[in-house]
Amino acid sequence: MNLNAIDRYAKSLIKEAGHKIRVSFFSTIDIDSKADANDLVTNIDREVESFFVERVKQDFPEHKMVSEEGYGDKITSLDGVVWFLDPIDGTMNFIHQRRNFAISLGIYVDGVGMLGYIYDVMRDELYHAAKDEGAYFNDERLPQLEITPLEDAIIGINASWVAPNHRVENEKIIELVTRCRGTRSYGSAAIELAYVSSGRIDAYISMRLAPWDIAGGIVIAQEVGAVATNLEGVTPHLLGSDTFIVTRPGLHEEILSKYIRLK
Numbered sequence: 001m002n003l004n005a006i007d008r009y010a011k012s013l014i015k016e017a018g019h020k021i022r023v024s025f026f027s028t029i030d031i032d033s034k035a036d037a038n039d040l041v042t043n044i045d046r047e048v049e050s051f052f053v054e055r056v057k058q059d060f061p062e063h064k065m066v067s068e069e070g071y072g073d074k075i076t077s078l079d080g081v082v083w084f085l086d087p088i089d090g091t092m093n094f095i096h097q098r099r100n101f102a103i104s105l106g107i108y109v110d111g112v113g114m115l116g117y118i119y120d121v122m123r124d125e126l127y128h129a130a131k132d133e134g135a136y137f138n139d140e141r142l143p144q145l146e147i148t149p150l151e152d153a154i155i156g157i158n159a160s161w162v163a164p165n166h167r168v169e170n171e172k173i174i175e176l177v178t179r180c181r182g183t184r185s186y187g188s189a190a191i192e193l194a195y196v197s198s199g200r201i202d203a204y205i206s207m208r209l210a211p212w213d214i215a216g217g218i219v220i221a222q223e224v225g226a227v228a229t230n231l232e233g234v235t236p237h238l239l240g241s242d243t244f245i246v247t248r249p250g251l252h253e254e255i256l257s258k259y260i261r262l263k
């Protein structure tokens, strides 16, 4: 398999899809909700996903596509080549802010992440990586991440963690957000993963993410030495949703062992 050719192909699809999304703001966008009133989807999420699925099915019929809006394949194993695609990660931002959303894509071979892409569409910023070949922000190579103490760290965490919830012990999380330098919440898991990989934030934690939210970002994160696991400390499984944490080296163990207690 020629991964360089697949890499060039994937990048050109991403850029074409990004253009479609930017152009979509010139016409009316149809908004629907899915599981609940705040779980939003638009015709553009669907159109971008079907654009990828149709192209990949035509040009690589043996590859599988796992994607959010239902145009891809249902898989029960990670054998072969699997594309994990989120056509728009941060749909709420896409609708409300018209920025701060990304196309997220990971290409895995027999369960191993080989290529990863996060494209911040409105900023025209592409974060990408190939396994063992380094990670890039546009054409600039991203340096290896260095250790940062918690006191100097900015943590990507959503306010729902400190509201009463059935997943985690709130007191510990309150201690974590009090001890770190600051917190941020961008509303796109992919962008938050890209920000950890490029050193803009130092950790990102989520209670529930789908494979298409994280598959591309994990490949990028690993190339710069970030540590990405579920909240049990093992590789997130990509056949269903999972908890998630990604940090610079050094912070992962401390946050998981001292501050995150799952109920």
Ligand code: IPD
Pocket (backbone or CB within 6 Å): 068, 086, 088, 089, 090, 091, 092, 158, 186, 187, 188, 189, 190, 206, 208, 209, 213
């Ligand atoms: C969502 C975003 C959000 C995260 C949610 C995801 P979507 O993806 O990444 O930041 O908190 O868990 O589902 O639905 O906008 O693709």
Ligand code: CA
Pocket (backbone or CB within 6 Å): 039, 040, 041, 068, 091
């Ligand atoms: Ca969604």
Ligand code: CA
Pocket (backbone or CB within 6 Å): 086, 088, 089, 090, 189, 212, 213
């Ligand atoms: Ca998503």
Ligand code: CA
Pocket (backbone or CB within 6 Å): 045, 068, 086, 087, 088, 089, 090, 091
């Ligand atoms: Ca999405």
